[in-house]
Amino acid sequence: MSTVPTVTVWNEFRHEKENDDVAVIYPDGIHETIADGLRDVGYDVHTATLDEPEHGLTESVLDETDVLAWWGHKAHDEVDDEIVERVAGRVRDGMGFVVLHSGHYSKPFKRLMGTTCSLKWREAGETERVWTVEPGHPIADGLPESFEVPRAEMYGERFDVPAPDELVFLSWFEGGEVFRSGCCYTRGKGRIFYFRPGHETYPIYEQPEIRTVLVNAVDWAAPGDGPDPYFGNSDPLEDLE
Amino acid sequence: MSTVPTVTVWNEFRHEKENDDVAVIYPDGIHETIADGLRDVGYDVHTATLDEPEHGLTESVLDETDVLAWWGHKAHDEVDDEIVERVAGRVRDGMGFVVLHSGHYSKPFKRLMGTTCSLKWREAGETERVWTVEPGHPIADGLPESFEVPRAEMYGERFDVPAPDELVFLSWFEGGEVFRSGCCYTRGKGRIFYFRPGHETYPIYEQPEIRTVLVNAVDWAAPGDGPDPYFGNSDPLEDLE
Amino acid sequence: MSTVPTVTVWNEFRHEKENDDVAVIYPDGIHETIADGLRDVGYDVHTATLDEPEHGLTESVLDETDVLAWWGHKAHDEVDDEIVERVAGRVRDGMGFVVLHSGHYSKPFKRLMGTTCSLKWREAGETERVWTVEPGHPIADGLPESFEVPRAEMYGERFDVPAPDELVFLSWFEGGEVFRSGCCYTRGKGRIFYFRPGHETYPIYEQPEIRTVLVNAVDWAAPGDGPDPYFGNSDPLEDLE
Amino acid sequence: MSTVPTVTVWNEFRHEKENDDVAVIYPDGIHETIADGLRDVGYDVHTATLDEPEHGLTESVLDETDVLAWWGHKAHDEVDDEIVERVAGRVRDGMGFVVLHSGHYSKPFKRLMGTTCSLKWREAGETERVWTVEPGHPIADGLPESFEVPRAEMYGERFDVPAPDELVFLSWFEGGEVFRSGCCYTRGKGRIFYFRPGHETYPIYEQPEIRTVLVNAVDWAAPGDGPDPYFGNSDPLEDLE
Numbered sequence: 001m002s003t004v005p006t007v008t009v010w011n012e013f014r015h016e017k018e019n020d021d022v023a024v025i026y027p028d029g030i031h032e033t034i035a036d037g038l039r040d041v042g043y044d045v046h047t048a049t050l051d052e053p054e055h056g057l058t059e060s061v062l063d064e065t066d067v068l069a070w071w072g073h074k075a076h077d078e079v080d081d082e083i084v085e086r087v088a089g090r091v092r093d094g095m096g097f098v099v100l101h102s103g104h105y106s107k108p109f110k111r112l113m114g115t116t117c118s119l120k121w122r123e124a125g126e127t128e129r130v131w132t133v134e135p136g137h138p139i140a141d142g143l144p145e146s147f148e149v150p151r152a153e154m155y156g157e158r159f160d161v162p163a164p165d166e167l168v169f170l171s172w173f174e175g176g177e178v179f180r181s182g183c184c185y186t187r188g189k190g191r192i193f194y195f196r197p198g199h200e201t202y203p204i205y206e207q208p209e210i211r212t213v214l215v216n217a218v219d220w221a222a223p224g225d226g227p228d229p230y231f232g233n234s235d236p237l238e239d240l241e
Numbered sequence: 242m243s244t245v246p247t248v249t250v251w252n253e254f255r256h257e258k259e260n261d262d263v264a265v266i267y268p269d270g271i272h273e274t275i276a277d278g279l280r281d282v283g284y285d286v287h288t289a290t291l292d293e294p295e296h297g298l299t300e301s302v303l304d305e306t307d308v309l310a311w312w313g314h315k316a317h318d319e320v321d322d323e324i325v326e327r328v329a330g331r332v333r334d335g336m337g338f339v340v341l342h343s344g345h346y347s348k349p350f351k352r353l354m355g356t357t358c359s360l361k362w363r364e365a366g367e368t369e370r371v372w373t374v375e376p377g378h379p380i381a382d383g384l385p386e387s388f389e390v391p392r393a394e395m396y397g398e399r400f401d402v403p404a405p406d407e408l409v410f411l412s413w414f415e416g417g418e419v420f421r422s423g424c425c426y427t428r429g430k431g432r433i434f435y436f437r438p439g440h441e442t443y444p445i446y447e448q449p450e451i452r453t454v455l456v457n458a459v460d461w462a463a464p465g466d467g468p469d470p471y472f473g474n475s476d477p478l479e480d481l482e
Numbered sequence: 483m484s485t486v487p488t489v490t491v492w493n494e495f496r497h498e499k500e501n502d503d504v505a506v507i508y509p510d511g512i513h514e515t516i517a518d519g520l521r522d523v524g525y526d527v528h529t530a531t532l533d534e535p536e537h538g539l540t541e542s543v544l545d546e547t548d549v550l551a552w553w554g555h556k557a558h559d560e561v562d563d564e565i566v567e568r569v570a571g572r573v574r575d576g577m578g579f580v581v582l583h584s585g586h587y588s589k590p591f592k593r594l595m596g597t598t599c600s601l602k603w604r605e606a607g608e609t610e611r612v613w614t615v616e617p618g619h620p621i622a623d624g625l626p627e628s629f630e631v632p633r634a635e636m637y638g639e640r641f642d643v644p645a646p647d648e649l650v651f652l653s654w655f656e657g658g659e660v661f662r663s664g665c666c667y668t669r670g671k672g673r674i675f676y677f678r679p680g681h682e683t684y685p686i687y688e689q690p691e692i693r694t695v696l697v698n699a700v701d702w703a704a705p706g707d708g709p710d711p712y713f714g715n716s717d718p719l720e721d722l723e
Numbered sequence: 724m725s726t727v728p729t730v731t732v733w734n735e736f737r738h739e740k741e742n743d744d745v746a747v748i749y750p751d752g753i754h755e756t757i758a759d760g761l762r763d764v765g766y767d768v769h770t771a772t773l774d775e776p777e778h779g780l781t782e783s784v785l786d787e788t789d790v791l792a793w794w795g796h797k798a799h800d801e802v803d804d805e806i807v808e809r810v811a812g813r814v815r816d817g818m819g820f821v822v823l824h825s826g827h828y829s830k831p832f833k834r835l836m837g838t839t840c841s842l843k844w845r846e847a848g849e850t851e852r853v854w855t856v857e858p859g860h861p862i863a864d865g866l867p868e869s870f871e872v873p874r875a876e877m878y879g880e881r882f883d884v885p886a887p888d889e890l891v892f893l894s895w896f897e898g899g900e901v902f903r904s905g906c907c908y909t910r911g912k913g914r915i916f917y918f919r920p921g922h923e924t925y926p927i928y929e930q931p932e933i934r935t936v937l938v939n940a941v942d943w944a945a946p947g948d949g950p951d952p953y954f955g956n957s958d959p960l961e962d963l964e
Contacts, residue, residue: 092356092401094859114355115333115428118472126481129960131639131660132950136817136912140949145640146960154477157613157652158470158627160333160429163406166888170639170652170660174961175477178613178652178660187356188401189859226863227855229399231359236395236416237852237869238897240367335618370719372880372901373709377576377671381708386881387719398854398893399868406648411880411893411901415720419854419893419901430618467622468614478611478628479656574838574883596837597815597910600954608963636959640952642815642911645888657959669838670883711881713841718877718898722849 005066005096005222006044009035010057012072012079013049015200022200030071030200034100037211038069038218050075055083062086066222067096069214070103073200084108092188093228096221098214101198104159109194112187113161119179120156126174128152130181130197130209137168139182139193139216147209153199155179161194169213171196182213184220189228191221246307246337246463247285250276251298253313253320254290256441263441271312271441275341278452279310279459291316296324303327307463308337310455311344314441318348325349333429334469337462339455342439345400350435353428354402360420361397367415369393371422371438371450378409380423380434380457388450394440396420402435410454412437423454425461430469432462487548487578487704488526491517492539494554494561495531497682504682512553512680512687516582519693520551520700532557537565544568548704549578551696552585555682559589566590574670575710578703580696583680586641591676594669595643601661602638608656610634612663612679612691619650621664621675621698629691635681637661643676651695653678664695666702671710673703728789728819728945729767732758733780735795735802736772738923745923753794753921753928757823760934761792761941773798778806785809789945790819792937793826796923800830807831815911816951819944821937824921827882832917835910836884842902843879849897851875853904853920853932860891862905862916862939870932876922878902884917892936894919905936907943912951914944 011031015022026033031047038045046065048056050072062068068087072079084107091097091112099109104117128149132140156177162185169182181196195213198204205211252272256263267274272288279286287306289297291313303309309328313320325348332338332353340350345358369390373381397418403426410423422437436454439445446452493513497504508515513529520527528547530538532554544550550569554561566589573579573594581591586599610631614622638659644667651664663678677695680686687693734754738745749756754770761768769788771779773795785791791810795802807830814820814835822832827840851872855863879900885908892905904919918936921927928934 088355112355114329114353116472118470120472120475122475122477124477124481126477129658129660133639133641133662134645134909135640135949135952136909136914136947137949138947141947143950145950145952154475156475157615158472158617159615160470160472162403162426162428163616163649165404167645167649170662172654172658172660174479174481176479176611176654177475178654180615180652185403186857186859187403191859224859224861224864226858226860227866227868229359229401229858229868231357231361231399231401234361234363234395234397234418236363236365236367238415238417240365240415370899374880374882374903375668375886376708376711376881377668377673377706378708379706382706384709386709386711398856399858400856404857404890408886408890411903413895413899413901417852417895419852419895421856421893427616427618432618465618465620465623467617467619468625468627470614470617470627570837594837596811596835598954600952602954602957604957604959606959606963608959636957638957640954642952642954644885644908644910647886656961656963658961659957667885669885711841711883713839713843713881713883716843716845716877716879716900718845718847718849720897720899722847722897 004042004044005218006064007038007067007069007218008046008048008061008065009069010048010071012075014075015073025203030205033205034069034214037205037214041215043218050078055079057083057087062090065095067098067218069098069100070106071100072106073102076106079107084111088112091190091192094189094223096223097190097192098217098221099192099194101196104194112192115162116160119159120177122154122175125151126154128197129172131170133170134166134168137166138220139168139213141216142212143209149197149204151202152197155196189226193217193221245283245285246459247305248279248308248310248459249287249289249302249306250310251289251312253316255316256314266444271446274446275310275455278446278455282456284459291319296320298324298328303331306336308339308459310339310341311347312341313347314343317346320348325352329353332431332433335430335464337464338431338433339458339462340433340435342437345435353433356403357401360400361418363395363416366392367395369438370413372411372413374411375407375409378407379461380409380454382457383453384450390438390445392443393438396437430467434458434462486524486526487700488546489520489549489551489700490528490530490543490547491551492530492553494557496557497555507685512682515687516551516696519687519696523697525700532560537561539565539569544572547577549580549700551580551582552588553582554588555584558587561589566593570594573672573674576671576705578705579672579674580699580703581674581676583678586676594674597644598642601641602659604636604657607633608636610679611654613652613654615652616648616650619648620702621650621695623698624694625691631679631686633684634679637678671708675699675703727765727767728941729787730761730790730792730941731769731771731784731788732792733771733794735798737798738796748926753923756928757792757937760928760937764938766941773801778802780806780810785813788818790821790941792821792823793829794823795829796825799828802830807834811835814913814915817912817946819946820913820915821940821944822915822917824919827917835915838885839883842882843900845877845898848874849877851920852895854893856893857889857891860889861943862891862936864939865935866932872920872927874925875920878919912949916940916944
């Protein structure tokens with residue numbers, strides 16, 4: 001891994017153009033707000049959006065991407081299946097993948113999880129409290145034991161994902177639900193982090209704790225230089241009788 | 242779960258018709274040999290094969306199936322994508338899924354894992370020794386600490402699957418490789434067991450230890466009656482301020 | 483495993499003798515209430531208490547025990563270290579171990595976990611809502627997606643245990659905390675289930691959902707007949723050069 | 724974490740004084756050879772040995788230790804229980820712990836695992852082949868898919884440890900056994916890595932791949948600055964009815 005990870009922040013970038021409430025909070029798009037939080041610590045951050053050619057995720061863009069962050073919500077179905085396979089393949093080859101909030105329902109995340117990734121939800125601007133259940137995990141660096149998101153869309157269990165390899169955060173919701181909010185996975189050589197908080201009508205990506213999580217998650221997900229396995233017909237390494 | 246699980250053993254059933262060596266070992270098809278091992282303990286076992294309508298995996302067949310065992314090798318691509326999604330969906334809804342040997346590369350297994358499921362392989366009739374690394378796991382019931390498969394096709398690491406939720410068996414190969422040979426997963430409500438040994442040109446499914454594993458695996462994978470989660474928009478369970 | 487597991491329910495049995503409020507709820511001791519719930523489904527249930535010789539956990543009692551359920555709260559330190567090692571050793575040899583509520587701080591549980599098993603707590607009679615996050619797990623059989631414990635002592639994260647092998651339940655608390663309430667572990671050949679709900683001043687062990695969990699947990703934790711590993715100096719199984 | 728981790732390499736340092744064969748390979752003690760491999764990449768490395776006061780592991784030494792590496796073999800029982808508890812407590816508080824070869828049977832490792840940590844073994848100078856099964860794990864950085872240890876003491880399964888949180892390496896042995904050779908655990912806030920290869924009569928800690936693993940393991944195990952949880956009686960964060 002390069003010392004400074006190169007990040008591509010992907011956004012479907014539709015809400016911001018179509019909904020004035022969203023445009024007020026994220027005038028340049030959610031992707032720019034997320035990108036700013038990562039640039040602040042010196043990461044090399046680019047952005048890509050749905051309506052660009054190949055959704056901005058060309059082979060050459062991905063060649064230069066250590067970690068891809070993904071925000072999508074209302075246009076998951078418009079993501080081309082070829083790009084979905086390209087992204088999933090890159091993750092298996094080692095690219096980090098940080099999936100944000102409603103990205104739980106994005107095609108590449110579902111493709112990599114193998115499950116429906118369904119959940120309960122409610123949009124009522126209620127309190128969420130995020131608890132750090134693995135304080136020794138690198139993604140918990142610099143965080144408090146718990147912090148509040150004052151106005152959040154609720155996501156509640158059952159979250160239909162494979163049991164995470166590491167569970168870093170749990171959320172409590174005012175309305176009575178809980179959620180596994182910070183979930184680590186490895187698929188192929190790639191590290192995947194799903195992070196629940198974040199929404200288009202609340203300024204959650206401005207919140208310091210959220211920014212800290214995303215900075216940590218990118219650092220954790222950035223690829224190393226472990227071996228690229230050989231697959232296929234293979235000669236013996238020892239004499240066979 | 243019914244006390245006696247209903248099992249459907251699926252086989253692509255091509256090798257047996259096209260290759261005399263295979264036909265000698267498995268004259269009625271590998272599926273019948275596998276099925277016999279399960280019938281011997283009283284399970285209610287049916288079979289289905291690739292060339293039947295809907296590959297023998299109609300909705301009504303799956304309605305009656307607690308656990309689906311899957312053997313495929315040379316015709317993975319001929320399995321219709323609609324049936325693949327049907328099987329994967331049934332597993333997520335709770336149907337057990339026991340994936341045998343070259344079934345690592347079947348479409349439904351890859352669909353549920355989200356990875357390439359690739360590996361190293363070699364067909365040299367070498368010795369495999371299967372080690373029980375979790376002797377407390379139900380799938381290890383009645384087994385010795387280790388047993389040999391005298392002539393086996395080698396599968397070697399890296400096996401590109403998600404880290405198993407539980408790793409029950411490891412294999413040693415004469416040629417110098419190792420393999421995670423007994424891997425448990427839960428996806429949705431369904432339990433999945435991948436078991437490596439087994440091949441079309443060796444009488445492996447006649448071997449008592451192998452039969453014991455398959456009997457145990459079906460029992461372990463059979464569905465329970467846990468809750469069916471509700472997904473979607475959800476009213477609060479507590480008063481919101 | 484015998485079809486009908488033999489269970490020993492252990493209780494320190496002090497609150498009931500010293501506190502009238504507790505005595506009203508559990509006149510024969512918490513152990514008898516827990517035992518009744520297990521007897522109702524036909525399990526063979528015995529009890530043992532702190533003030534018996536060897537705390538009622540003699541070698542011969544443990545010889546006949548498939549699963550040990552443990553309730554302790556105020557007298558953890560009075561449990562003799564020799565008995566602690568005996569119980570931990572039996573678990574490693576395959577005896578199931580169901581640890582209840584304040585048993586998180588019992589010596590045998592801490593011994594088997596290797597961590598402090600500390601947590602946050604509060605006794606305010608608040609609402610707890612238990613969520614089933616793994617509806618496909620055998621311990622979730624027959625349960626709803628969530629259920630309430632109307633008046634509960636709160637336990638909150640960080641719960642200082644190893645990440646559970648399987649996480650079945652999460653709790654939501656009225657006061658703002660969350661907790662990993664149903665945690666599965668394997669240690670040696672033994673299966674361990676920690677279950678949070680339950681308290682001496684609330685009639686929680688009379689609640690049907692709680693009884694269902696305990697019945698399921700005993701069934702899940704009951705030992706199988708996997709191999710007893712040999713440890714020590716070992717001859718090669720293959721010729722060495 | 725400081726950018727450059729501070730490492731204490733602990734060695735019982737007995738074989739080297741008592742056995743000429745060992746003294747030839749490790750004239751300054753195994754600890755110095757291990758320390759040299761870590762100093763080569765710029766880590767700040769100190770050593771401590773059994774016969775020093777408090778085994779060289781005073782509170783002030785541990786205050787300055789990010790990661791403790793542990794080599795012991797024939798004198799495990801001479802390690803004072805107070806120091807064992809001190810080390811285990813430090814690990815739970817976040818100190819990294821890299822446990823080497825026969826350290827599987829050291830008191831602090833057994834204390835943290837909660838199991839017997841027993842295994843099969845044989846001293847026959849046979850070939851070991853270490854396979855990287857998680858090529859995306861940071862501890863696999865810079866390694867090949869597999870590498871050989873030409874003359875190794877065999878350790879074979881069943882290895883009686885909790886299932887590792889992450890399994891990075893598997894070993895193949897000439898004599899027919901397999902072993903989970905690279906096992907990651909988190910206990911409390913501390914990260915623990917057990918690494919099998921290494922022996923007092925073979926120059927294994929001079930081997931480049933082994934040195935790479937130890938460098939990576941220290942980096943992976945070095946503490947972060949996640950929150951220190953509060954444990955105990957806790958006021959509600961929300962109004963209780």
